[in-house]
Amino acid sequence: MSNLFYIYLASGVFFLLIEMLTATFYGLSISITCFILALYVYITGDVTITIVQGVILVIISALFAYFLPKWLQPNTPGFKSxxxxxxxxxxxxxxxxxxxxxxxxxxxxxxxxxxxxxxxxxxxxxxxxxxxxxxxxxxxxx
The missing domain is CATH 2.40.50.140 (Nucleic acid-binding proteins)
Structure with a gap:
């Protein structure tokens, strides 16, 4: 395993901790993306950051940033203030x-x-x- 695997794994944990503090689902989307990239690096054995990893990071985190809030809080009522x-x-x-x-x-x-x-x-x-x-x-x- 390369150091890149551990970097993505640590980044996933870091953004998961950020998500626990903010609860906006953006940290969760980046965290999930980092875990997916860690799995990708583990399977492919990459030792350097590639354009494919960057594309995966951008596309998956953008998709999750858009869809995760809709999936995880679909029927939350709006409260008046x-x-x-x-x-x-x-x-x-x-x-x-x-x-x-x-x-x-x-x-x-x-x-x-x-x-x-x-x-x-x-x-x-x-x-x-x-x-x-x-x-x-x-x-x-x-």
Whole structure:
């Protein structure tokens, strides 16, 4: 066995460790490719890096980088974050000067003027319908 076999084997382990830290599947694709190249070098007995090895590295790692995330997480639901995670929840109205606001996670957010109705009162419950750049669209809960 040549040193090239051990280099590819060590590279495969290294990128596998990187994958464990990042969980992006790109390290895993390069790791699998390095293990395949180690097997290729073991079978062929190559002692130097060749163009064929470079082509194998590029093609297999590109294919795995594209397909591994699709194979390993095909039905993962997308989770909403930030204000979008609060859509549909009920909050209490508050007033700042002439503007209406809602406090979400300790932060005051202004209400869109289109959402304002004569029914607005301090302490009244509103349901968050949506948001645009931090300006909330709400509906009074009856």
């Amino acid at each position: 930030g204000l979008d995670a609060h859509i549909g929840k009920i909050f209490h109205l508050e007033r700042i000067g002439t503007d209406w606001k809602v406090k979400i996670d300790g932060v005051d957010y202004l209400i869109d003027e289109v959402s304002e109705t004569p029914d607005f009162e301090v302490g009244k419950k509103v349901r968050l319908q949506g948001q645009n750049s931090g300006i909330l669209k709400v509906l009074v809960v009856k």
